[in-house]
Amino acid sequence: MINSDSKIKQMNFLKKREKLKMDRPYIFCHMATALDGKISGPYHGAAGPEAGQLFYHLAFEKDGFYQNQGWLSGRTTTDDNFTFYKKPILDESAPKVPAGDFVIPTEFSKYYISIDPHGRLAWQSNELIYQDTHAQVLEVLTDQASNAYKAFLRKKQIPYIIAGDQKLDAKLALKKLKNLFHLETVMLGGGAVLNWSFIQQGLCDEVSLVVTPAADGTPTTPALFEAREGLSDTTPVTFTLKGVQTKSNVVWLRYLVNHKQDN
Ligand SMILES: NC(=O)c1ccc[n+]([C@@H]2O[C@H](COP(=O)([O-])OP(=O)(O)OC[C@H]3O[C@@H](n4cnc5c(N)ncnc54)[C@H](OP(=O)(O)O)[C@@H]3O)[C@@H](O)[C@H]2O)c1
CATH class of the missing domain: 3.40.430.10 (Dihydrofolate Reductase, subunit A)
Incomplete structure (x- = not known):
């Protein structure tokens, strides 16, 4: 019970x-x-x-x-369930995006926090629907993600944070989730x-x-x-x-x- x-x-x-x-x-x-x-x-x-x-x-x-x-998901879980291993269509000649995190307001009450250190996921939209939950996609990247991928996220209005250089700094990612997104x-x-x-x-x-x-x-x-x-x-x-x-x-x-x- x-x-x-x-x-x-x-x-x-x-x-x-x-x-x-x-x-x-x-x-x-x-x-x-x-x-x-x-x-x-x-x-x-x-x-x-x-x-x-x-x-x-x-x-x-x-x-x-x-x-x-919000909820955190690994890159494989996201590809298996939502982005289906498609390749994002990137503009390799996109102008250089501003350095650092991309924090924007959201209309959704929950975040889908996607751990995607290299910037691989082919999001179609900034909204993720799971049963009757509508969530704002939020990407967690490292410095390994390209300028073109960050430009792709900005165009789709998908906020992102950078946590780590070569490898994910998970502790920093969580600190940013609390301080920048108030989670x-x-x-x-x-x-x-x-x-x-x-x-x-x-x-x-x-x-x-x-x-x-x-x-x-x-x-x-x-x-x-x-x-x-x-x-x-x-x-x-x-x-x-x-x-x-x-x-x-x-x-x-x-x-x-x-x-x-x-x-
Ligand atoms: N039953 C349930 O409740 C439930 C819930 C969720 C998922 N699942 C299932 O779990 C399976 C996937 O699990 P999985 O273990 O294979 O993969 P996963 O944990 O979903 O994803 C692994 C990938 O996420 C990134 N990643 C995860 N932790 C990281 C870290 N500390 N630092 C840097 N990158 C990190 C890496 O991406 P890169 O390779 O891009 O570097 C890594 O290859 C799927 O079948 C899914 O359906 C089940």
């Missing part, structure tokens, strides 16, 4: 307290998984719609448990590589898993967390269980991430 209880109230209190002292948004990793921890594959939908509905309710509906102003709570929404790189850097406070009672045994699909050379390694991280609730055959698990408090 999904309900509010004293543990939830206690956690909200802790979240509020942590937000006050952090120079970044509160980050919760919210994912839907198979029983074996996989995050994609034929198991999807096999056990019915309940897990997907609960996943969406918790972080996207007005009365959901999490009240976040207080942000969902870390996968995939596996992005999740683990943030967790290992101490940039994720909480993990929320909606576990569907299905699996398919596919050996090649990603699980919840995946280390990638150059971005993360296999140093263990531990978690503290904060809540277990059920709805029908679906389990919702919440853990706090045990990490140093200086991030």
Whole structure:
């Protein structure tokens, strides 16, 4: 049964307290998984719609448990679901864009924060539609992104921030999300590589898993967390269980991430 209880109230209190002292948004990793921890594959939908509905309710509906102003996605997740590995049409002779971040007002109440260090994604629009959520696309680039790609984003009215030179500086990216876009709570929404790189850097406070009672045994699909050379390694991280609730055959698990408090 999904309900509010004293543990939830206690956690909200802790979240509020942590937000006050952090120079970044509160980050919760919210994912839907198979029983074996996989995050994609034929198991999807096999056990019915309940897990997907609960996943969406918790972080996207007005009365959901999490009240976040945006969600972060890795470049592969965006290409798989929204931009479909198309190549952006770039004007290589575009005039040089002003240096630094491109911050513009938005009409949307949520941001889709796209981790795209090299500037690869072929956005068609500055608006992303996920079920009934309409979100402003916001790109997180590094200095590896070209002038032509930044000009492409400006033309589409897609704001961007630069975080890092050769590699993504995730800590700086989150600081900018808080200070330039006033985001207080942000969902870390996968995939596996992005999740683990943030967790290992101490940039994720909480993990929320909606576990569907299905699996398919596919050996090649990603699980919840995946280390990638150059971005993360296999140093263990531990978690503290904060809540277990059920709805029908679906389990919702919440853990706090045990990490140093200086991030
Ligand atoms: N079940 C769920 O709730 C759920 C949610 C989201 C996604 N998914 C699934 O997860 C799968 C994709 O996951 P994935 O692990 O393969 O990919 P991913 O994490 O979505 O994206 C990985 C890419 O994002 C960029 N990136 C991520 N972390 C970075 C970091 N710390 N520094 C720099 N760049 C970083 C890199 O882009 P470049 O290669 O451009 O450098 C990297 O190759 C898809 O099948 C998707 O459908 C499932």
